[in-house]
Amino acid sequence: MSKIIFENVRKSFDRLDVLNGVSLEIEHGETHIVVGMSGCGKSVLLKCLLGIFEIDSGDILVDGMSARNKSQRNDYLKKFSILFQGNALFDSMTILENVEFGIRQLRNISPGQLKSIACEKLLSVGLEERVFNLYPAEISGGMQKRAALARAIALKPDVLLFDEPTSGLDPVTGGVICNLLKDTVKKLGITSVTITHDLKVAEFLSDRVSMLNKGRVVWTGHANDMKNCKNDFVEEFYQSSCAILGRH
């Protein structure tokens, strides 16, 4: 379990300000959801948390360790595992090898156990055994997403990060994945941060939701309180998604 603190985080690319002072606290064991418009910097926020992008100013602290501190880099990174928005499966390895590779780097496990854990994780995300020895390019996008998810949850991290875990999936699989996320997070008792566009997913999963707009957190609260929020942007976001979902 880990506590994550964003302190006034700023990040820009070639004069394009993406994060304009994000401040956010995520408690031990909390399931936190980040929502926001496409292109508002959600993926960048996660990559800053992982230290893939160096932040311009501010700080990110995870259990007191800073993302900017290079000397603790390995211990810091070991806390996380992430499902990237684009899956990021290694295309020179089969699906099974992908999961095994992830586990092998971070956990001390014998080769026999390695395979059985990897298979178990792949089965648990609903992949059939026939795809285990296929390459990522040979399976559908939804299957890739599930394989990437299996790789992420196989690592037993302190913090799980999911970048749009259900996008591109049919509703049935999406539901399965959501349940799986919830179960995994509960079983491991860990902190998780999930990015999504889908407020239904947000309500189902979350303890708290943060709304990102124009590079800042404009609202944080429980998913159920969103409809009563007076912030213009939150209201618009909520109304629009209700219109699509046909809710009132």
Next chain:
Amino acid sequence: MIRSVATLGEYTLASLREMGRISIFAARGVVSCFFPPFFPGEILKQLLAVGFYSLPIVGLTALFAGMVLALQMHVGFARFNAEGAVASVVVIGITRELGPVFAGLMVAGRLGSSIAAEIGSMKVSEQIDALGTLLVDPLKFLVVPRIIAGVIMLPFLVLIADIIGVMGGFLVSITVLNFSSGTYLLQTVQSLQAIDVISGLVKASAFGFCITTFGCYHGFSSDLGARGVGRATTSSVVSSCIGVLVFNYLLTALFFGT
């Protein structure tokens, strides 16, 4: 006028900066070769990719190079009745220059493009970021195996190219040019010195290093998107071909310059 000088200056500075970056990258690559962790599986994969799969094109180019060299030398030497020197010229020409340079250029085209494209698209699809989150140093996982494979396998390829090239010359000489095979082979063996072959193999190692390093560098510094990867691939092939020719001159000067 002033503007064109300024452009020239900018261009020069940009190239110098690029050269500096490549040098730093190459130095980091070399240093990483000597420190664990190693990825033997990856190294093996790359040895195979570089050595085995480049064999056909390298062998084919060497064969034709040897054949055409024999034909041309025969025509040239016939002008002053020195046809007997064909065997010597073919074997020295192939082992010192044509074998290594042709193999280097072919591998630069094949490998330079594939390395840059592979690493570039891994960067685009966040696979390099993913390696980082698994605490795997991309330099050790992707660059080191390729550099090692290049440095080790290119000399092997060139050795085989040498043999095939000389055989090409031999075949043309005994079938088309009516040499007796015994005399030709004897002359070949007599005129060959160890330094001819060794210099070629050393060159090959240097080419292997240069091609793989350029390929990796351009892959890593590729812009995002398919266009960026395309551009990285082109730069990689162009710069590794130039690199091969420059290294070839420098090493020739080192070995045989007075």
